[in-house]
Amino acid sequence: MSDQVQEILDIPREFIKDGMQFINRCQKPDTKEFAKISQAVGVGFIVMGAVGYFVKLIHIPLNNILVGGA
Known part of the structure; x- marks a missing residue:
């Protein structure tokens, strides 16, 4: 039971960790x-x-031809 709880709690931790790694690797573009x-x-x-x-x-002209011809 505690393994399942630990597994559920690890998902947000991994997401935050991956997000922080991504933010740290990003950089502003130069001019x-x-x-x-x-x-x-x-x-x-x-x-x-x-x-x-x-x-x-x-x-517009194609629509006028189709509607106007009917």
């Missing part, structure tokens, strides 16, 4: 790395915006 990450995110926003714009651009 160059931050600039690259920001640039990649910006390009992603632009690409996804362009895709959404072109899908909407094609969808």
Whole structure:
């Protein structure tokens, strides 16, 4: 019985220990790395915006043809 209780109590301890190891190994990005990450995110926003714009651009006339023709 005490083995089961000990096993249940070990789960949060291991989680906290692993979390602390992860936090300690993490580091802030330097300026160059931050600039690259920001640039990649910006390009992603632009690409996804362009895709959404072109899908909407094609969808509106296509929808009007389908609804208007019925």
